[in-house]
Amino acid sequence: MLKFNNVTKRFPDGTEAIRNISLQVPRGQFCVVLGPSGAGKSTLLRMLNGLSSPTEGEVMLDDEQITGKSVSRLRRKVATVHQQFNLTPRMSVALNVLSGALPQVSHWRAGIGLFPAALREKACRLLDEVGLTPEHLPRRVSELSGGQQQRVGIARAFMMDPAVLLADEPVASLDPRISRGILQLLHRQSRNHGTTVLCSLHQPELAREFGDRIVAVSQGRLVFDGTPAQLTDSVCEDLYHGTLNRHHEEPKAAVPVSVPSLEMAIA
Ligand SMILES: Nc1ncnc2c1ncn2[C@@H]1O[C@H](COP(=O)(O)OP(=O)(O)OP(=O)(O)O)[C@@H](O)[C@H]1O
């Protein structure tokens, strides 16, 4: 379970990017974060990977306090998929994916490309899962299309078996058809690996299609929390006009979450 408890983020210039947000995301849930530009989506996500820390309140992951922990400590548990992919363009696809395992490889080994065989096998398996082929392995990332680069970014994100995956507008620079393919892939990967996803998007229709749950922020406040069916056109209109300021109750019925290990335990 991921928990934000009364979290506020105030920047030194006085901007309150997040205002007293409390949110609980169960393990394995695909939670989409919507909101107009400047609403605080990225700030909310960055408090989970150590790039930002709350001014007030706390963030917990599986009952462990992660408030204020460093990026390097959190990298073992929280992976990030970026809008601009954040890959190393001149490096091969294989090395970019392997770089996702850097927290568990000594620097000198990584520096000369000596990744253990088990990690190399894992990188190949993940590349296969994201739909790339062995012939992509030696190619420079800069030679791939945007959609293929994001597939590399997703494979890299799963190298450390993260408990949480943050995706900050992962399809903002891709065309609509490719965007759906990438979200389908993210959704499938998170289901298969039992990973909790927090994914910010600008497209309500994609949020409805892929979110198990949708939350929306506006001016740093949580203004909506519900199922895709509850995100009606009129809610969206109010959200983007800045007139949605009521906090919708969390759905009483649990949002369906499919976690393979859970299903296996029940079977
Ligand atoms: N380092 C900073 N210093 C001061 N203000 C900041 C800083 N980073 C973000 N902000 C402000 O915090 C608010 C929330 O920004 P944030 O980037 O989280 O919004 P967002 O919802 O991700 O927007 P977008 O959809 O455009 O990516 C904005 O008003 C932004 O200007």
Ligand SMILES: [Mg+2]
């Ligand atoms: Mg943002």
